[in-house]
Structure formats: structure tokens, C-alpha cells
Amino acid sequence: MNKLSVTLPLTLIAMLAGSIQLANAAEKTYSLPLSKPGEPVSIEVEVYRGSVTLVGYKGDTIEISATTSVFSGKDDDLKKVKAPKNSNNNPARSNKGLKSVKSQSTRLEIEEKNNDVEISSEFSNQHVDLVIKVPQRSSIEVELHKGGDISIDGISGSLELEAYGGMITAKNISGPIVAETGQTDIVVSFSNFDKTSPSSLTSHMGNVDITLAKKVAANVNVQTYQGEIFSGLDKDFVVIDEIKKNKKGKKQKIVLGGIMQAKVNGGGQALSLTSYSGNLYIRKAK
Amino acid sequence: MTNQEIIDWKIASLADNNSSELSAEMQSHLEKNSQLQEELLFIEQFWTNDVKPLVMPSDRVDANFYQMLSRAQSTQQHSSQQETALPLNNYHSSSKEQTISLMEKIKSWFMPTPLAQFATLTLVFVLGFNLNQAPNNEKNNAAYSGLQEDISSLTTVLAMSMLKKDSASERLSGVAYSRQTDLSNPLLVEQLIELLARDKSTSVRLAIINSLAELKSFGSFEQQLLTMTTKEENLLVQIELCRLLLNYGSVEIKTLLTAQENMHYLQPEVREFIKAQSMISYI
Numbered sequence: 001m002n003k004l005s006v007t008l009p010l011t012l013i014a015m016l017a018g019s020i021q022l023a024n025a026a027e028k029t030y031s032l033p034l035s036k037p038g039e040p041v042s043i044e045v046e047v048y049r050g051s052v053t054l055v056g057y058k059g060d061t062i063e064i065s066a067t068t069s070v071f072s073g074k075d076d077d078l079k080k081v082k083a084p085k086n087s088n089n090n091p092a093r094s095n096k097g098l099k100s101v102k103s104q105s106t107r108l109e110i111e112e113k114n115n116d117v118e119i120s121s122e123f124s125n126q127h128v129d130l131v132i133k134v135p136q137r138s139s140i141e142v143e144l145h146k147g148g149d150i151s152i153d154g155i156s157g158s159l160e161l162e163a164y165g166g167m168i169t170a171k172n173i174s175g176p177i178v179a180e181t182g183q184t185d186i187v188v189s190f191s192n193f194d195k196t197s198p199s200s201l202t203s204h205m206g207n208v209d210i211t212l213a214k215k216v217a218a219n220v221n222v223q224t225y226q227g228e229i230f231s232g233l234d235k236d237f238v239v240i241d242e243i244k245k246n247k248k249g250k251k252q253k254i255v256l257g258g259i260m261q262a263k264v265n266g267g268g269q270a271l272s273l274t275s276y277s278g279n280l281y282i283r284k285a286k
Numbered sequence: 287m288t289n290q291e292i293i294d295w296k297i298a299s300l301a302d303n304n305s306s307e308l309s310a311e312m313q314s315h316l317e318k319n320s321q322l323q324e325e326l327l328f329i330e331q332f333w334t335n336d337v338k339p340l341v342m343p344s345d346r347v348d349a350n351f352y353q354m355l356s357r358a359q360s361t362q363q364h365s366s367q368q369e370t371a372l373p374l375n376n377y378h379s380s381s382k383e384q385t386i387s388l389m390e391k392i393k394s395w396f397m398p399t400p401l402a403q404f405a406t407l408t409l410v411f412v413l414g415f416n417l418n419q420a421p422n423n424e425k426n427n428a429a430y431s432g433l434q435e436d437i438s439s440l441t442t443v444l445a446m447s448m449l450k451k452d453s454a455s456e457r458l459s460g461v462a463y464s465r466q467t468d469l470s471n472p473l474l475v476e477q478l479i480e481l482l483a484r485d486k487s488t489s490v491r492l493a494i495i496n497s498l499a500e501l502k503s504f505g506s507f508e509q510q511l512l513t514m515t516t517k518e519e520n521l522l523v524q525i526e527l528c529r530l531l532l533n534y535g536s537v538e539i540k541t542l543l544t545a546q547e548n549m550h551y552l553q554p555e556v557r558e559f560i561k562a563q564s565m566i567s568y569i
Contacts, residue, residue, distance in 0.1 A: 270462065
């Protein structure tokens, strides 16, 4: 066998390996041990553009998988960055003879101190998809500015979620949960319901859709101004009236509130669902 | 000088984060009252204790809190027993004026029929109770009121503490606790309105607006609420602020809100909402 017949396959293999390496450069994984295993965990995630998925598991480390891709959509903020105005109004610099370098670097900061974990991805033209495995007992706070969705699965700690562009979905949780979206939906499935603190799901224009396990006991409060309310509960929703009878002379005034409530399984902590124009769906798990 | 005045001083000093000195009169009152000293210590510990989720309060804080609650509950039960006993007293004092000599009574006790035995037992109970009733009644009512005030103060402390937490669900809990007080503490109301102006969570802000509806009168905060309404950018919050002022505000503030120059600042959906609200009729 001559040298060429040996060298060529090896070169091809090396090139293939190199290309695989390049393709995988956009995905990185990290395993973060906790300072105090077994103790309460607090996780704060802030992503400018991308998606965030958090999955609860029985382990005691934080497993982070970050995948980046170039954002190719329109972005008003990005346009401003590309064409900054300076005080002298100088014309854009010439790029003749230069080639465009696609930035594939992702700045992801991860900090941990005494079981308080902070994960943040700054403003950039990269779309960052985070999949994070966390201890089930973790308390979570997520803020996602643009891009995709926030997804939560199997976490029993408190949840504070804000998504300005995408949906919020959460399943197998017990809360307390405080979630807010602008124009998109919030979909939550409760396997249990926390008895110590109230929960609230608010969407300005999107729908709010919840499913309650059979054993969940809660006071479900609903309020929508232009949407509809659909309920699969056995208990009816009744109006909570703030009836104040102010007798001034011969006049009486009765003030009616805008909130309706149903006590599920005898009632419990408050679970408030609010949307300006979206519909509210309250389902019972089978 | 009352215990409540000293507790109010303590809450105010903790809220303002200053360690102002007790007056001589307060100091003298406090020195004579070891129970009040324990209560102040409990309030201070609760306020400064950095409670994290899933961490239970210390045994001492727990014991103090539940001791006070159980005293309130037992006093309440004792009071309701007294109220139940009073009608029996009135009934028996009229029916038993027919003479039953002591001997016959003792005889019937030894020859009991069920009815006679019951009547005898009741008479003994009521007579013995009445002998001690009058002087203790006022004392028990005062103790009950005092404990109610203590619990209201503790709930206020709890609410104010929770409202400062970083987590939105804890702040929501703080708002829920504030609804259990009568919002008589101006520091609590001030804190709620401050949070309403700057909290980043729409859910918390909406809950605060619901809580403020419990106020008997907005007083000096009314103008502040109006200003907040006209400058508010969050649609849900602006609507609810309008509802609050329209339902519970003074006539002057409603006139100001619906005046042309202020309506101009409201979002179109809110203006439509106000038009719909104006259809609520007077009886």
C-alpha cells in the first residue's frame, strides 16, 4: 500500500472529525456542583434571546446544556446596534476587501455561591437554547427577553417566570408560581398545589390554560376583560362582590367586583388567572 | 402608656431602620411588663430574621407565635362559653325562683331522675359561675382585645417583612397578609403604595390594588393614586387603578379622573372600560 492510499483516508477522517468539531462548537455542556448538597437551591436565569428549559431531577448538581445559533430574523434592537449614530454623523466605514466574520461566540456566565446559582446570556445576535437539569426542590427565577419559550418540568420549588416574546409552559409542578407573558400563552399543569404561598398567572394578551390534578385544593380566581372563561371543574365560579353599601341620604350604592372564584376541593391558597384579552381555561386532570 | 403604643413604636423603628430611644415613660412601662419585652424581642427577631424558602423558623419564634395564637384562641373559646352560659343564667334565675329548699335539693340529688340531675348540675354550675362572673368579665374582654391587637400587630409585621422580599411569590404572600389586617397602620399602607409604583411583577401590583380596596378611605394617598393611574403604561394595572378610584375614590377624584385632560393620558382600552363602568346604576 503506497503512502497516498494511507494518507488520503486519514486526511478525510481528520477533515470529517474537524467538521464534526466545528458543528458541535455551538453546543456546550457544563456540570456545576453545589456548595451545599442537600440544602435549598436558588437558580436565576436571564437570557436575552433564546429559549430556556428546566427539568427537575433527583440529583444534586446543575447540568447545563447550551446550544447557540445565529439569529437570522429581524430585530429592531439589532438594527440600532448595526447602525449606530455618533455625534459627528460620520459615514459608515468601508468594508471593501474585507470578509464578514460570523460571530459564533456565546457569552454565558454561570455563577454559584452557597447554592445560589446565576446563569445569564447577554444581549447578542446569538440565539441561545438552554436546557438545564436542576434538583427538583430548586426555586427558579427565569427572565427571557426575546425568542423562544420557557419550559419547566418536574420542579417542586417556587417559580417566577417572565417571557416577553415566547410562551411559558410548566408541567408536574406544585408552585408557588408567578408567571407573566405579554402576548403569548401560559400553559401550566399542577400535579400538586403549594399551601403556603399564593400563585398568579398573568398574560396581557395571551391565553392562560391550567390543569389541576384531582387532589389539588385551591381558591381559583379568574379575571378577563375581553376574553372568555372555560371551566371543567365541578365547582361553579361565583362573582366576588365588593358590596359596600354607602348610605348617603336616601341613596345606596352597591359596587360589584370583576373577579370570579371557585373553591376547588374545599379551597386553599389563591391561584389567580388574569388576562386582558386572552381566554382562561381551567381543566381537571383525568 | 399602653402596650400597643410601644409595639407601634417598635414596628416604626424597624421599618425606618433606625434605633430611636425609648422615652422614659415607655422604658418604665416596658420594665414592668416582661411579657411585652418578650413580644418586642419576638417582633425584632422576626423582622431581622432572613427567612429563606424551605427553611423553617426557629423553635423559639415558632413557640412564641403559636403561644400567642393559642392564648387568643383559648380566650375566645372562654368568652364564647360565657356568652352561651349567660342565657341559661337568665332562664334559670326566673324559673328557679320557686323555692326549692336546700334539703329537698340534696334529697333529689340522692334520688336522681335524669331531668332533676341535669337541673341540679346546671344550677350549681350557674350559681358558682355567677359568683365569679362580674369581676372577671371585663378582665377577659380586655385580655381578648389585647390579644387581638397583638395578633394584628404581628400580622402587620409579617406583611411588611414579606413585602420586602426578592421573590414575587413572597411579596404576593405579604400582600395577602396585609389583607388580614385592617390596614390601619399607615406605614403598611405607605409600603404597599410604594411597591405598587415600582414592583416589576404585574401580579403583585394587581394584588396590591385589590388590597387597597379594603381601605375605608384613601386620604392623602388619593392624589398619588391618580397620578400613578395617568402615568401607568401597564394596561392591566391602569384598568385596575381606574376601577379602584371609580369604586372607592372620593367624588372629587372621580371627577378629576374622568376629566378630559386626564382621560387623554389613559389607554384607549381603559377609556372604553371607564365608559362601561359609568353604566353602573344607582339604586
